[in-house]
Amino acid sequence: EQQEEDVLRELRLFLRNVTERLSLDRRFKAFTKPVDIEEVPDYMLVIRKPMDFSTLLTNIDEQKYVTVGEFMSDAELIWQNALEYNPDSDPMDRHIRHRACALKDTVRAIIRDELDEDFERVCEEVKESR
């Protein structure tokens, strides 16, 4: 009913705000768009489920996420994929792993500081009722 639509609209506003703030952070530039196959041809062979901020925003607008937990499952792919694709000791791999770890800690801190537990509980109840 209407109250449910109000809750999901507020969720989308929160998730868009978080994702847009991450997209503006220069440390996370490598994560803003899907990896370019021309530049990194073997990426799709190694990474089964690519994810990036622009895809998160599209998913939000397509109302894919009913809870913050569902959003986090996709958001976590961004740093998990980067750690998987860049395992070596060479400086470039270490650099992107450092940024992936910074992204993980940044997202977790934002959710801890800015998501009201009661709000997420209401979203979970909407999800269970569907």
Ligand SMILES: CC(=O)c1csc(NC(=O)C2C[NH2+]C2)n1
């Ligand atoms: C988004 C992401 O994880 C990414 C984009 S390029 C890249 N890694 C490299 O280009 C090479 C450095 N060792 C492989 N990782």
